[in-house]
Amino acid sequence: MPGPRIAILTSGGDAPGMNAAIRAATLVGQARGATVLGVRHGYRGLVEGDFHLLERADVQDIVRQGGTMLGTARCPEFAERSVRDVARRRLKDARVDKVLVIGGNGSLTGAHALGQPVEQLEDWAVKVVGLPASIDNDVGCTSLAIGVDTAMNTIVEAADRIADTATAHDRTFIVEVMGRDCGYLAMAAGVGAGADRVLFREAGLPFDEVVDKVCDTVRAAHARGNKRALVIMSEGIQVPVAELKTAVDARLAGLGDADPEAELRVTVLGHLVRGGRPSALDRLMASRVAHAAVHGLLTGAQDQMVAWNPGRPPTGATRSPVDPRCWLVPLADVLTETKALLDGTSPQAQWRVKVFDELEGVFG
Numbered sequence: 001m002p003g004p005r006i007a008i009l010t011s012g013g014d015a016p017g018m019n020a021a022i023r024a025a026t027l028v029g030q031a032r033g034a035t036v037l038g039v040r041h042g043y044r045g046l047v048e049g050d051f052h053l054l055e056r057a058d059v060q061d062i063v064r065q066g067g068t069m070l071g072t073a074r075c076p077e078f079a080e081r082s083v084r085d086v087a088r089r090r091l092k093d094a095r096v097d098k099v100l101v102i103g104g105n106g107s108l109t110g111a112h113a114l115g116q117p118v119e120q121l122e123d124w125a126v127k128v129v130g131l132p133a134s135i136d137n138d139v140g141c142t143s144l145a146i147g148v149d150t151a152m153n154t155i156v157e158a159a160d161r162i163a164d165t166a167t168a169h170d171r172t173f174i175v176e177v178m179g180r181d182c183g184y185l186a187m188a189a190g191v192g193a194g195a196d197r198v199l200f201r202e203a204g205l206p207f208d209e210v211v212d213k214v215c216d217t218v219r220a221a222h223a224r225g226n227k228r229a230l231v232i233m234s235e236g237i238q239v240p241v242a243e244l245k246t247a248v249d250a251r252l253a254g255l256g257d258a259d260p261e262a263e264l265r266v267t268v269l270g271h272l273v274r275g276g277r278p279s280a281l282d283r284l285m286a287s288r289v290a291h292a293a294v295h296g297l298l299t300g301a302q303d304q305m306v307a308w309n310p311g312r313p314p315t316g317a318t319r320s321p322v323d324p325r326c327w328l329v330p331l332a333d334v335l336t337e338t339k340a341l342l343d344g345t346s347p348q349a350q351w352r353v354k355v356f357d358e359l360e361g362v363f364g
Helices: 019-031 042-048 081-093 103-112 148-169 185-193 207-224 241-254 281-297 331-343 345-359
Strands: 005-010 035-037 049-055 097-102 128-130 169-177 197-199 231-234 265-267 303-307 325-328
Touching: 005 019, 005 042, 019 035, 019 049, 019 097, 019 281, 035 042, 042 081, 042 103, 049 325, 081 103, 097 103, 097 281, 103 128, 103 331, 128 281, 128 331, 148 169, 148 185, 148 207, 148 231, 148 281, 169 185, 169 207, 169 241, 185 197, 185 231, 185 345, 197 207, 207 231, 207 241, 281 303, 281 325, 303 331, 325 331
Parallel strands: 005 035, 005 097, 097 128, 128 303, 169 231, 169 265, 197 231
Antiparallel strands: 035 049, 303 325
């Protein structure tokens, strides 16, 4: 009788550490007698049947590489039942009944739909387990997602370099970082980089108040005498950073605060934050959650995500028997908590805002 067959796919935005998870899942699966296949380009490749056998030599050295060796692509049509049925037939043709999905909110939503019992083919059922991978740390029920630590380190290093030139030239820099729907990266990197101000979507500030905050930061820097200030801003603020700069310059000039020796500059880090070699923590965490995921798949886990050290696991979550830091959480609970995290109703999101309100004096 042939052994188990596992397909691995990465989907959505790439994150440093995805390759470490692919490597660990492949090697653990093979060690347990499974055949492991890689799916090229996420759900699109799954629908097209783009499967490739993964051997030890294919994954042995990818742990230190950023991005994902399997590639990733958007596939909005996967939301349709008929498209998911095509994917299930592709899996049946490849004799794969276990799928590991590595990605963020959209990817895990697809994983939840793919594994629904009511949608399974009559003669072929697919079990699905997900791993959280998102540099924004916007996945619920896990303390960290794959890629967050590397992205945060990248921002802090860039901010440190910018602070050097800001100090030399008496400038204020606004550094925009990724985080469309979640300001975690700006918050955490702001603390790590010793920023003078952190701007994030969850604070819910109107445009005029955002301008006021930056102006207050510039004035405070001038009052200290060194005139250097660092503002870290999440892209989730949804105010074009160039427009913010123009408004701050105008506001300061209108109040007679303009100083020809002090300049306000803007740096947008953008996709620079996604790339680079994964940190040691991301490599370690990705490998451990992948180990727990493969063990789960081979012992009957279905429609779950492996969370890293989730704090208070929701009802229905179970600790992995192979790693005390890893918990298997129902994907339905993950998606519910993710929605709450993004709309601000999650206690975790509210705690983050509260902490920064209390640190107002530090960042002012």
